[in-house]
Amino acid sequence: MSITPTAKTSLSLPGDNVREPGRTRTQRLFWGIPYGIFTTALALLFIGPMIWTAVSSVAPSPGTAQTHGWGLGNYVQLATFQAGIITYIANSLFVSLLTVALTLFISLTGGYAFARFKFPGKNVLFLSTIAILMVPYSTLLIPLYVLLNSVGLQNSLVGVSLVLTMFQLPFSMFMMRISFESVPREIDDAAMVDGCSTFSTLRRVLIPAVKPGLITVGLFAFLTAWNDFVAPLILINDSDKITLPLAVANVRIQAQGVVNYGVTEAGVVVLAFPCIILFLVLQRHYVRGFMSGAFKG
Amino acid sequence: MAITASDSFGVRALAHRVKGPRYALLGWLYATPTALFVIGLFIIPVLLVFQMSGSDWPLFTGNQGWNIPSNYQHAVTVRLFWESIRFTLVYTVITTVFLLLLALGLAMLVQESTRWKSVLRTAFLVPSALGLASASLLFYVLYSPVAGPFSDLMDSGGFTFLGTPQGALWSTVFLVIWRYAGFYMLLMLVGFQGIPDEVYDAARIDGASRWNTFRYVTVPLLRPTFALTTVLSVTGSLLAFEQFYILTKGGPDNSTITVVQLIYNVAFQGQNNLGVAGALSVIVLGALIVINVFQLRAFRSPAER
Numbered sequence: 001m002s003i004t005p006t007a008k009t010s011l012s013l014p015g016d017n018v019r020e021p022g023r024t025r026t027q028r029l030f031w032g033i034p035y036g037i038f039t040t041a042l043a044l045l046f047i048g049p050m051i052w053t054a055v056s057s058v059a060p061s062p063g064t065a066q067t068h069g070w071g072l073g074n075y076v077q078l079a080t081f082q083a084g085i086i087t088y089i090a091n092s093l094f095v096s097l098l099t100v101a102l103t104l105f106i107s108l109t110g111g112y113a114f115a116r117f118k119f120p121g122k123n124v125l126f127l128s129t130i131a132i133l134m135v136p137y138s139t140l141l142i143p144l145y146v147l148l149n150s151v152g153l154q155n156s157l158v159g160v161s162l163v164l165t166m167f168q169l170p171f172s173m174f175m176m177r178i179s180f181e182s183v184p185r186e187i188d189d190a191a192m193v194d195g196c197s198t199f200s201t202l203r204r205v206l207i208p209a210v211k212p213g214l215i216t217v218g219l220f221a222f223l224t225a226w227n228d229f230v231a232p233l234i235l236i237n238d239s240d241k242i243t244l245p246l247a248v249a250n251v252r253i254q255a256q257g258v259v260n261y262g263v264t265e266a267g268v269v270v271l272a273f274p275c276i277i278l279f280l281v282l283q284r285h286y287v288r289g290f291m292s293g294a295f296k297g
Numbered sequence: 298m299a300i301t302a303s304d305s306f307g308v309r310a311l312a313h314r315v316k317g318p319r320y321a322l323l324g325w326l327y328a329t330p331t332a333l334f335v336i337g338l339f340i341i342p343v344l345l346v347f348q349m350s351g352s353d354w355p356l357f358t359g360n361q362g363w364n365i366p367s368n369y370q371h372a373v374t375v376r377l378f379w380e381s382i383r384f385t386l387v388y389t390v391i392t393t394v395f396l397l398l399l400a401l402g403l404a405m406l407v408q409e410s411t412r413w414k415s416v417l418r419t420a421f422l423v424p425s426a427l428g429l430a431s432a433s434l435l436f437y438v439l440y441s442p443v444a445g446p447f448s449d450l451m452d453s454g455g456f457t458f459l460g461t462p463q464g465a466l467w468s469t470v471f472l473v474i475w476r477y478a479g480f481y482m483l484l485m486l487v488g489f490q491g492i493p494d495e496v497y498d499a500a501r502i503d504g505a506s507r508w509n510t511f512r513y514v515t516v517p518l519l520r521p522t523f524a525l526t527t528v529l530s531v532t533g534s535l536l537a538f539e540q541f542y543i544l545t546k547g548g549p550d551n552s553t554i555t556v557v558q559l560i561y562n563v564a565f566q567g568q569n570n571l572g573v574a575g576a577l578s579v580i581v582l583g584a585l586i587v588i589n590v591f592q593l594r595a596f597r598s599p600a601e602r
Contacts (some may be wrong), residue, residue, distance in 0.1 A: 012504065014509070032421075039413070043416070043417055043420035043421070045475075046475065047420050047423060049424075049439055050424070050427075052439070053435050063443065077567070080564055106330045106334060107329050109329075109331070110327065110328055110331035111429065113324050113325075113328035113331070114328070116324075117324025117327065118321060118324060119321040119324030119325050119328065120502075122324070125331065125332055125335065128335050129331060129335050130596060131339075132335070134585070134586065134589070135339075135582060136536045136557070136585060138536060138557045138561065138581075139343075139346055139579075139582050140342050140346070140558070141345070142564050142574055142575060143346045143349060144338065146349070146571065147338075147345060147580060161514070162334075165338075166335075166338040169334060169335070170330070173331065176446075198327075222414045223428070227427070227428020227430060228428070229428065229429070229539045229543075234565065245428060245430040249429075249430065256329060259441070259443070261438050261443065263440055264437065265438055268431055268434050271428070271430075271431040271434075272427050279422075279425075279426035280419075283419065283422070285397055287422075
């Protein structure tokens with residue numbers, strides 16, 4: 001599988017040209033109706049489950065905290081679950097923001113080094129970074145659990161962030177390397193002739209140029225860290241240090257082993273809401289990051 | 298003119314200067330954070346998992362010294378070892394086939410840039426923004442015989458989604474496809490974009506039908522995309538964990554235990570034996586490398602063979 005960068009960014013595709021000629025307006029209308037029904041149904045299949053969950057989290061239902069009339073009973077119950085939902089949101093935000101910060105810092109400096117410098121061991125280091133992709137998550141989490149214990153980072157959200165950052169590195173480093181490589185070298189040369197050091201060239205000239213890459217990398221790091229389930233499951237023991245996905249998975253089962261579906265729905269909404277908003281706001285970027293050919297097979 | 302000349306001279310002199318040893322040193326300086334992370338959190342743990350797999354290493358008392366090859370002998374006789382391998386393989390094949398076919402279909406459906414199609418593209422992609430754990434919890438409620446929208450239907454039909462081994466398998470496959478189809482569609486669209494317009498022009502001039510254009514132009518030229526998506530889907534499915542951990546908890550009757558769930562159970566639930574878990578991890582790692590090498594070979598174009 002060779003991964004080559006390309007510069008195409010538009011979403012118009014070659015298929016545009018193969019629309020069959022000679023279809024009359026009536027024919028198009030005739031085919032348009034079943035096509036419209038089919039595609040709408042398909043879209044609903046993808047969005048429906050989310051809408052259903054959001055609606056039923058505030059709808060009255062027996063066996064939940066919201067038995068009569070519409071309201072926020074499930075959310076109120078969720079808010080007071082164990083250490084309180086605010087604690088879990090804070091834990092998740094801490095892990096996510098630290099992961100984003102670390103990922104951006106490491107892939108920015110590393111991407112710059114790989115794209116612009118020659119130094120001994122460069123290829124070995126880059127290939128080792130990409131090799132993280134080849135090793136299963138679970139294979140690494142058990143030794144990481146032992147390793148973090150031995151350096152005093154057991155049961156620590158910082159430890160979780162370090163691990164999540166490491167798993168983000170192959171994608172982020174690849175993305176930042178091609179982002180830097182697509183900036184013409186003449187730009188750095190000009191800045192250096194003007195007396196900039198490599199650091200001020202990076203800060204003043206290159207960071208603005210690779211901003212789309214940074215946004216894609218940051219968005220990915222945030223979504224991954226916010227949603228990650230396995231790393232905190234293995235690395236965190238205290239119930240007041242767990243992150244939101246684990247807390248919502250725990251809130252399902254009430255004391256008597258009865259499943260509380262209402263609270264689970266509310267929890268899923270709280271988990272999913274920031275991701276969907278972030279995705280819709282940055283969608284253009286996210287799609288373009290891919291379409292710019294980062295993943296050309 | 299004089300200015301241009303001196304400018305280009307300056308650049309060339311600079312290029313000479315920065316290629317020296319100082320430049321290599323700066324390169325290392327910028328690469329240091331990467332190197333620290335890769336060595337500390339990747340290379341050392343990989344070496345450690347090999348050491349664990351050859352050592353007596355209980356969860357709570359730590360390393361008790363070498364015991365090669367006892368962990369490996371133990372690993373293949375762990376209860377549910379072969380069942381979990383069989384189930385993981387079945388799950389992987391089903392998921393990959395349906396996921397890639399659906400992703401290809403969706404990509405063809407939305408590849409033209411109209412307003413409605415970009416709405417569709419967004420609709421298909423939104424589930425990808427959810428975490429796999431969130432999506433699993435969402436479907437946990439949807440599939441519920443008590444609170445789900447199909448509970449009445451299940452009551453009158455006398456069936457449950459997660460009650461039988463087959464039902465649990467297909468319900469999970471549906472969840473995973475729902476979550477990932479948009480993302481794989483995006484990868485397919487990237488593949489479509491890599492096919493030059495001229496090829497389609499040539500096919501049209503030759504009078505190729507839509508089907509023939511698809512069969513003899515699009516499919517062969519998408520080979521690298523199929524390779525990437527297959528490797529991603531197979532690797533991801535072989536390492537499945539959260540969806541089963543949340544949705545089925547391995548049930549009913551341990552029928553949906555995956556290999557990674559087995560490793561997790563051996564390490565942290567009950568046996569607490571990191572040595573055997575390490576041995577199982579090494580076996581999975583080896584199998585994954587073999588499977589991926591095999592896949593990449595299979596997808597090489599005939600010219601490269």
